[in-house]
Amino acid sequence: MIAHWAPLPLRLIVGYGFCAHGFAKLLRGPDNFTGLLHAMGVPMPYLMAWITIATEIVGGMFVIVGALVPIVSVPMAIVLLVAIFTVHLQYGFSSIKLLEITPSGAHFGQPGYETDLLYLACIAALVIGGSGPLSVDGWLLRRSNAFTSKDRVG
Template sequence: MQFSGFLSKVALFSAPQTVAAWAPVPIRLIVGFGFLAHGYAKLSRGPETFGAVLDTLGVPLPQLLAWLTTLVELVGGAAVLAGAFIPLVSVPMAIVLLSALFTVHAQYGFFSVKFTEVTADGIKFGPVGYEIVLLYLGGLATLAIGGPGRLSLDAVLRRQLS
């Protein structure tokens, strides 16, 4: 009885359902843009350059995986931005993230921002940990489970098919 009273008071601070339906939009914008930016960076430098990085990490089929990673980031990022087919595109996107986590970021610990030194020339940063990878994975999982929200291609398609 007391717990339900507490919950009703907490609900007063929650967003109304009509507003909450828009909550996925900022997540989609951040995750989608982040993937597009990384994919575009690989494409503009040439996926062969990323393939060389994968080769030094000992990843098998580095050139093929460089192209596939670039495509996953570009297509997946665009789909997330549009709010389309997120449960489908999130699987290869999560594979890319988990691959990056275990091949590069895990050895550097959790934190993404590490001050190595502060000099008169400015701050020097150390290698990036897996914090941001986990945030991207959390964003993808949230969108895949909770849906892309009202302002999405999926919502438009759903309304047209109804």
């Protein structure tokens, strides 16, 4: 019975992570992210910056509440795959690259694609296994089943 709750922490961490990245881009100024995309040669960088920010924030919020997860997972997965192939792949798998420890603290290198793969795995688990308890998707499914049952009885 406790396994029934497994999707909840996945939803919370994936949703929060996406929202945090989207809000960080927004708070730093979308023009900064647009400039980064332009430097990478992404076509229509202004539009792509806003699509990415919206995907991260809106998709993240939908995942947190477990709403339409199979639908919002598609653009979220695309954002992750683009990040893997345009940014992280060249740095290898590991997301933590300790370069040195100095008196001022630890210094790390560029992260690899490990974290992106973890996000993809969590999203896949939510799509395959469902959004779990306390989710809008679960509520919609129960409501749909209730209407379907009434149609069969009536």
